[in-house]
Amino acid sequence: MTVADLIKLNALEAAERLQNGDFSAIDLVEAYLGQIRRHDPAIFAYLRVSEENARLEAEAIDAAPDRPPLGGLPTAVKDVLVTEGIVTTCASRMLENYRPIYTATCIRQMKRAGMITLGKTNMDEFAMGSSTENSAFGPTHNPWDLDRVPGGSSGGSAAAVAAREALWALGSDTGGSIRQPAAFCGVVGLKPTYGSVSRYGLVAFASSFDQVGPITRTVNDAALMLRHLVGKDPRDSTSIEHPEAIRVPEDRDLAGLRIGVIKELVREGIDAGVMAVFDKTVKKMATAGAEVVESSLPHAGYALPAYYILAPAEASANLARFDGVRYGLRAGGAAGITEMYENTRSLGFGDEVKRRIMLGTYALSSGYYDAYYGQSQKVRTLIVEDFQKAFDSADLLISPTAPTTAFRLGEKTGDPLTMYMSDICTIPVNLAGLPAISIPAGLSEGLPVGLQIIGPAFSENRLLAAARGAELAIGFDAAPPLGEGS
Amino acid sequence: MTAGYEAVIGLEIHVELSTESKMFCGCRVEFGGEPNTRTCPVCAAHPGALPVINEKAIDYLARIALSLDCDIPPGSIFHRKNYFYPDLPKGYQITQYDQPFAIEGHLDVSVDEKDIRVGIERVHMEEDTAKNIHAGASGRIAGALYSLIDFNRSGTPLVEIVTKPEIHSPQSARAFLNKLKNLLKYLEVSDCNMEEGSLRCDANVSVRPAGSSKLGVKTELKNMNSFKHLEKGLAREIERQTELLAAGERVVQQTVHFDFTTGEVTPMRSKEFAHDYRYFPEPDLAPMLANRKFVDRIAASMPELPDARAGRYRRDFGLTPYNAEVMTSDRKLSDFFEECVSHFNDPKLVSNWLMGELLGYLNATGGELADCLVKPASLAELLGMIESGKISNAVGKEVFAEMCRSGKEAAAIVEAKGLTQISDTAELEAMIDAVLAENPEQVAQYRAGREKLLGFFVGMVMKKTKGRANPQVVNTLMKEKLS
Amino acid sequence: MVSHDDVKYVARLARLKLADAELERYAEQLSGILDHINKIAELDLEEVKPTSHVISITNVFRKDAVRPSAPPAAALDNGPEIESGAFRVPPILDTEEQ
């Protein structure tokens, strides 16, 4: 098989062909390393490519008598997941040379299943951002248009999958950081139910929101990866056993499914081009047998404000450990400990991280806690209840994944609030801890538009089955214009 | 203290639990050792690491709460207490805040034979910090050139016990802490070693005009790492505040540091900023529901507590309050006592032996009861031999000392050394004759009316027999011979 | 409205050193963000319970079992300044012992 043929395969197909011995893991790894060499200089999806390591892992897989289920599948890993001995930076100067002394549980599980790590992908620093422009090491470019952002914070992972620089990738989602970049890059991104994937080894941004999930080319690939991500981890007190084994869905239509369009997350504030694709998608789903109803999340408008209190508050504590004492950056020349802390943290953190630390610290500080943190926790309750009510009359809910398509680099960096608005459709889901998936729904002016499907807690199988049905109904087959020969 | 003023003291006690592993990770809990050899991603706060609650620590916490007669609300949660300090790796301490594990308890303490009841405000769970070693200067924080941080202690389970401000003298504070220490050791939840820092005590101190019900301005007194220092530090701080008030000055709310080398209390540099800990619920940990079942299970596993046990000893065994308190100050001693009584039913005698001989021996050798070679049944056997007249009381004490040293049984020692009491009249008469023959002068004096010399003659016989002679029999025979 | 002094206070709590120009900029940006956030004040939340965890799990414990600690080399490997097996830091001058 040619390189071009190899990288066309999705993960499920590649796994089957590897199993059949049509080609070897090393063939597949070399094909992807070639893609990275060709395209990554322009895209910058990877912070580090582990060429040697990937080859060694592939050779070991090829030599083993039995091929594990994901044996030989080349994977890109967001640089927010710690990997023992391999520099993990969270795209921050603070951790530029940090070599973790342990490996994240989800990575261990994926490795046990045979995954091969191609490298660590770019992201917004400490996963704070919606464009991957907050990386201390430079932005990632969207493969569909190099002048545009890939979304964020898992922009490197989404861009790598879109540019065929990885078969699939791991991302993390705190307020939309898997789904929004997946939408911007025309790939599939799934945020699992909070608690279903271990957070041990996921560098914390906002602990009660963060969740690791797959970024893939197809819904079925997302199911395949998720199967190996879920599980109760004794090292994560907030992880629980998924009540169902995750299944790769069968190909079928959407008959018998009642789908609610969230009225607060359509029209107002959503680009016309995005709305047009969304409306067309709803029709296609109806044609495929879905019963489409109108649903409501009355408090959706308060989700963003609540999120921008709660997540930064948690972040302000989570990032306090970066103090220059035990690892990471330390600014020299300080006469005393406080000066050392201040110099180190001012030097090590970028603008957006500082902004969120300040916002969170402010919201928790004496005199403001009740008005901000306390109230936001109550809004969280209302959002949870809104979803519960909505699921009384719909099996699943849908909305656009993001209000716009990929915007231009630099377009929103001057105005934090506008940037935060990129996540208005995804944030409510994180507040309620629900599973949601973004799948490519079409193009608007040549740029991908994502469809977000949201399910009740632990309904991943239902969600994936519907997403697969929608995927078939939509028939998205566009690919980014990557130039010749690839 | 100056008449007309009353001190008001509240204590804040931190107890390191003696679990095998740390509060939130599997690193071993131990004192000392090479620095940074008992750390992991969790207790050294590496990115991505998460805490998981040690069940045993919560068990111990519940035991403490129940032994202090606390209310245990149905639920409690952990909070993050945020502040920067190099011994605090995460930049926050996981602790409990507005929903502590236990509230509203008390501990009764006797001070100068008067019982006082000290209210317990709260008992909660938290984690210990790392250890700072200040290098250069005097090893003190002030003037240090730099500090070295050892994270071995980081994350050790720590229980905080806060009393109500219901203690009114340094002596009472000391008595309270001593009673609490004994209780905690009795519960086997901590070794309570103040020097190693597994029991630490800070005090809130204020002084007010006697009879006033309004609290004065308080200071927080720190660094009292022994009972003596606690008492001295409190006395000095109360004195300082009283002098200020008596002179019409004001007490400033601040932290004061007790320097046990000079006996002085020094206010610590006032803060540039007031503490603003930004507490919020710990998202990494699920809430704890100490439901009825959980509390009942712990309650069922609780040993009989010292106060209850002492009451039983007074009531059923007729021990004096003092003996009863000593017998229950240590759980192993108490168990030893009861087992011994089960074999030799004279509780008063047993308690006297334990207090005089056993504790005396342990004190002298610095040993622990747990390592003592004498088992309760063996002591009972020894007491039986004394009671039956087989050996004298004096020989008994000697035999006991030998039992402690060698772990041999009383009978074997008595046998090997031929220590059985001599009550045989013929044998004793011969010895008396010899003593009288050796001391003709004293015999003459006795006969001239100095009857006090009887003791001298008896003593000589005891000496000759190495204490084995039955003193009553010697007495009787001696009188006969001399008359 | 977040003032210059508010920002200064918060930066100090968070151990961030900000130049005056940065203080201004953050004051302005945080004010803008909080303006939006203050929308929450419209809601009557008196009767609403707060949510800190979205999944209802309680009493998650581990057994009191010792697990191997990090080997000393690993424990110290990332340390910016190591002395005698410990992490060396500048003198603790200006903060009070907790």
Ligand SMILES: [Mg+2]
């Ligand atoms: Mg405390």
Ligand SMILES: [Zn+2]
């Ligand atoms: Zn540890």
